[in-house]
Amino acid sequence: MAQRHVRRYAEDSFTPSEFDVTGIIREGANTLAVACFEFTSASWLEDQDFWRLHGIFRSVELAAHPRIHVADLKVDADYDASTGEGVLDVVATVDGLSGAAGATIDLALRDADGVVVWGETKTVADVTTPADVTAPDSAQGTVTWHANVGQVNPWSAEDPALYTLELSVTDGAGTLVEAVPQRIGFRRFAIEDGLMKLNGKRIVFKGVNRHEFDARTGRTVPESDMVADIRFFKRHNINAVRTSHYPNESRWYELCDEYGIYVIDETNLETHGSWTSPGDVLTPDLAVPASRDEWREACVDRTRSMMRRDYNHPSVVIWSLGNESFGGDVFRSMYDFVHANDPHRPVHYEGVFWQQEFNDVSDVMSRMYAKPAEIEELYMGDDAKPYISCEYSHSMGNSTGGLHLYTELEKHPKYQGGFIWDFVDQALVQRLPDGTERLAYGGDFDDRPNDYEFSGDGIVFADRTPSPKAAEVKQCYANVKLVPDAHGVTVTNDNLFVSTADYVFTARVLVDGVERWHADYRFDVPAGETRREAVGFPAVTDLVDVAGAGAGAGTGCGCAAGGRYEVTYEVDQRLAAPTDWAPAGYELTFGQHTAVVSVDGAGSDAACGCGRGRDAATRATVAADGFNAGIHDDRDEIILSKTQGGIVSFRRDGREMVIRRPALTTFRALVDNDRGNGSGFDRAQWFAAGRYARVTGTSVEPTADGHGLTARYDYELADAAHTPVTVRYDVDDRLRVHLTVEYPGEAGAATLPAFGLEWKLPAQYDRLRFYGLGPEETYADRLHGAKLGVYSRTAEEDFAPYLVPQETGNHEQVRWAEITDEYGHGMRVSAGDVRGCGAEDEASPFAVSLLPYSSLMLEEAMHPDELPPVRNTYLRLLAAQMGVGGDDTWGAPVHDEFQIPSDCPLKLDVTLELL
Structure with missing residues (x-):
């Protein structure tokens, strides 16, 4: 038999292309060949911003249809919110009706339980044929239905109620020829009163774009x-x-x-x-x-x-x-x-x-x-x-x-x-x-x-x-907003259709970041309403009594001095029952309120065990020569250099925390938004300013009582103004280090990316436990998804694998942080005094990160695999870091309120203790 070649062609890469090959199929073997052209006229219409991958990427199939075949089914399932009733308009296009006398077309509507809630049968006599065809038994025609099906459950994203529409074609002999199921949802989406509304309610899209x-x-x-x-x-x-x-x-x-x-x-x-x-x-x-x-x-x-x-x-x-x-x-x-x-x-x-x-x-x-x-x-x-x-x-x-x-x-x-x-x-x-x-x-x-x-x-x-x-x-996308205080919570339900009755709300009290109490509640707030709900939060005195000296587990050094506690009232919304997309107990949103509470007669350094829990009679020894001054006792040692601009040894039982003295930093590895808006060009002086700062003055002296050391290092930044920065270490006889780094401000310069210290540590110190916003990285303009609490991370976990390495791992509003090895040995950093820019005159949180790579390593690499083998960890202690931005990545700057003005005085104030 002679070969017969028939070609069919279509464009549009993302919708189906169908070809009827009935007339060219022959007895025996047939070959179906599909060719995909890399460039066609359609290429002009498919200039999407994505990978240009060519070829067939969706399924290709050869389908056989019965002689009577439903070629198309168009369904409008309308919903009237005022009556709760659904209206069906269905148009079925049916092929092969020629000679189909006696055929019937049945339409049935089944609910989620499979129960038929409506149905209607049509015959060939009900077929509408094209205008140029006179006989009702023509090759193709349409069958229509219009029906009010009564009360229905409407479809929405909050409650996606689906029905199944079943269309069945039976020939004149009563044989089922074809059955077509179609899942539908009754809903009305329209612009009404100038607003997009779903089932009569104004909708807010909390959406994403998604490439396949x-x-x-x-x-x-x-x-x-x-x-x-x-x-x-x-x-x-x-x-x-x-x-x-x-x-x-x-x-x-x-x-x-x-x-x-x-x-x-x-x-x-x-x-x-x-x-x-x-x-x-x-x-x-x-x-x-x-x-x-x-x-x-x-x-x-x-x-x-x-x-x-x-x-x-x-x-x-x-x-x-x-x-x-x-x-x-x-x-x-x-x-x-x-x-x-x-x-x-x-x-x-x-x-x-x-x-x-x-x-x-x-x-x-x-x-x-x-x-x-x-x-x-x-x-x-x-x-x-x-x-x-x-x-x-x-x-x-x-x-x-x-x-x-x-x-x-x-x-x-x-x-x-x-x-x-x-x-x-x-x-x-x-x-x-x-x-x-x-x-x-x-x-x-x-x-x-x-x-x-x-x-x-x-x-x-x-x-x-x-x-x-x-x-x-x-x-930010949560439909339920929770605003707790010491006595209850205000619940705003921004859902359009569902109440909060089917959710569990867990209330918690955290003392110094550690949970001390929790209880579950059920709040029934109707959709679109805001209600105040009472919560039986216990008195702080009861929690302190329960915790006793154990409050130190939260702070790492016992109760806050003078009986002052940071108390966080938290309420979250959770699934009460499992769903197809998450287990019972999964958290959807939360709210927190934090206040400092003083408790009379409770808490003191002595009562709560603040410090290293050592014999107060243990006396440290101070020693000095022309190059260094130090202080040590039976376990610990600190050495402050008179020539190298800072601390050069900080160790306990021979475990060293210093490889090089901590370096000033006024820079961060550029994020993609920084590169896109030219931040590197605008802030080039800050790249070098801290990295190449020089020491202009050094003073290392014993304290007045002879039992401690005070060291002051005057720096000037490597910027045009040679801005002075002061680094000061005050070491007491218990070898606690009060470290301050002060920047006075520089008028007229570009805003700072960051300010503080970057500290190179031995690689074994790769554990970070902190009390601050977490658990994931946070930035000045990206804080809402984080909770205040105590979290444990590793340097590896805090390195987010962005396609191009960049700034990562920062934690904001940190009260204290512990940097340790796997055995808990290491160093504790606690917040000290004001850090500048209008902060209250009290202990001020700092920002911290612990990563396997330095800022410069991150800045240099173009892929994560280009980063060197991990030989150290890098601790950054920052008074402040600018936000990361996100309006766009080709020019939009970080919003002003999340930048660090160069004329703003900054102060990193922390206390260091060995663990």
């Missing part, structure tokens, strides 16, 4: 990834996703339906490179598709393909016309097509921001990376469209600072949320010549040109482990 990407399989994303992503969403209070920037794998929408995630479904369209040139200079005359007729049908077809495939999913609440493709009349054609075929869902398109004359093609106002103040000023008016940030909080590397400034805008009705850019780092596992693997980014595969690490923007790492940024997202 896997570190090992590229653009082919296994279902295990999808399920893990959805569960992560639910665990971190993420209620929405934008399918940036193309329709996703069909299974993703089914999961969003099932678990409850709102979806902005986006057309596979981005032409970013056509309308900008380097430097983001606009070139609108070159824009594609613009108003060019040659692109019109291709763009409309992409929207048509997306809608036809995804129409029935209740999770899809908005259609998006694409991403970053400027404006033009082609988008009007796409917009008109959407509304002609879906009268319910709104249309989104951010690109018209660049061409306001086409503003009518988006039903919502959408911006990328607008600053919080700009949003508040421009888009919150009563006559404005509902507003969303389709991309914001650019989470590249150590980022997501200032997220709370955006979520605070939810107080404005017109602000209806945003979508963080983005969910998962896009990096590929690369096997190196030595057999090891690493996560690689642009350029690592000899690909030129490229954007290097610019796809590493996720709140989870490429291996889908959470980054430290995720804690901030979880807390």
Whole structure:
């Protein structure tokens, strides 16, 4: 038999392409060959910011259909919030009706328990045929249903109630020919009274953008990834996703339906490179598709393909016309097509921001990376469209600072949320010549040109482990807000439909960071309401009595001197029962309130065992020569150099804590946002200022009583002003070191990245236990996801594996920290006096990090595997560090309130004790 070659061709990489091969199948073996062209006309429409991976990445299948076949099923499941009733409108397109006399088409609606709650049967006589066909037994026709199905459970992300619609086709002989199940949800999403509303309630999207990407399989994303992503969403209070920037794998929408995630479904369209040139200079005359007729049908077809495939999913609440493709009349054609075929869902398109004359093609106002103040000023008016940030909080590397400034805008009705850019780092596992693997980014595969690490923007790492940024997202996105005090908690339930009755609220009291009491409560706060709930927090005196001298377990040195305690009242919200996405007891959000409480007659250094618990009669010996001065007793020794600018030995029982004297630091390893906004250029003087500071004066003298030492080292920074810095060590006869580092301020200079000391330690001191905000790293503009408490970390754990090594591991508002080896030997650092910039005249927290690498090592490396073998640990004690930023990564600075003004005096004030 002669070979017969038939070619079929389609474009659009992310929606199905179907070909009917019935007419060319022959007896015997047939060959199906699929070719994928790397470049086509469609390449102009698929200029998304992602890895350019080519090939077939979704399933290819050959399907056989029965003679009578349901070719399409379009379902509108409307919900009337005023009556609680659901309305079904169903259109079924059926092939093969020619000669199907007596066939019936049954439609049945089943609830979650499988019970039929509504049903209706149609016959061939009910088939509507195309206008040019007169016989009802034509090859194809449509069958429609319209019915009020009565009371239904509505679908929402908070309560994703699903029904199953079953369409069954039976031939004239009564034989079942085909059965089509379709899961649906009754809900109404619409713009009403100028706001986007779901089932009559104003919605706020707490969303992320999500590229389909896997570190090992590229653009082919296994279902295990999808399920893990959805569960992560639910665990971190993420209620929405934008399918940036193309329709996703069909299974993703089914999961969003099932678990409850709102979806902005986006057309596979981005032409970013056509309308900008380097430097983001606009070139609108070159824009594609613009108003060019040659692109019109291709763009409309992409929207048509997306809608036809995804129409029935209740999770899809908005259609998006694409991403970053400027404006033009082609988008009007796409917009008109959407509304002609879906009268319910709104249309989104951010690109018209660049061409306001086409503003009518988006039903919502959408911006990328607008600053919080700009949003508040421009888009919150009563006559404005509902507003969303389709991309914001650019989470590249150590980022997501200032997220709370955006979520605070939810107080404005017109602000209806945003979508963080983005969910998962896009990096590929690369096997190196030595057999090891690493996560690689642009350029690592000899690909030129490229954007290097610019796809590493996720709140989870490429291996889908959470980054430290995720804690901030979880807390800022929480629907329930908890504000406790010493007597109760104020609960604000921002859910739209569910009360808090099905959750457990655990109340705790922490004394000096350690939990002393807890109890579970059930609070029933209806959706949209705020209520004050009483909590039976015990009196602090009762907790001190319980703790006794054991309060020292919290502080590490007994009760606070003079009977003063730091008491934290905490309430958290937890799952009372297991769900598909988290076990019972999983915490969703929390609130804390901390106060300093004085207790008469309780606590003193003697009573609580503050210090090293040694015989007070043990007398230290002070010794000095021309080069050094020291103090020692039977176990400990401190040596202060008269020539090297600081402490050169600090040891107990021969265990040394000093390799080189602690060095001044006014620098941090640049985060991606620093590189993007030119912080290194603007703050270049601070890179060198501390590192190359020189000693201009030294004084090391015994104390007046002859039992201690006082050392003062005058430095000048290696900046243009030669700014003076004073480092002082006061050592008492118990070998406790009061260390202060003072910066007087320098007018006119750029803000400081950080100020304090960096201390190189022997590698065995790799344990960090601290009382501060934790457990993950925190920064001045990223504190909301952290709790005040006592935490234990390792240097390795605190090194977050950002694609490009950068500043990491910082812990803010630390009261004390212990840096030890695995046996608990090491050093304790406790907060001392004021650190400057208007702080109260009392013990002031400091910032601390303990890492396997120095700041300079992190600054030099371009991949984590380029960092040297671990031979030391590096302790940083900082009076302050600037925030990390996050508005964008190509120019946005850290917000002013999270920077360190150069003219602000700073003081690191801590006490050091050996353990």
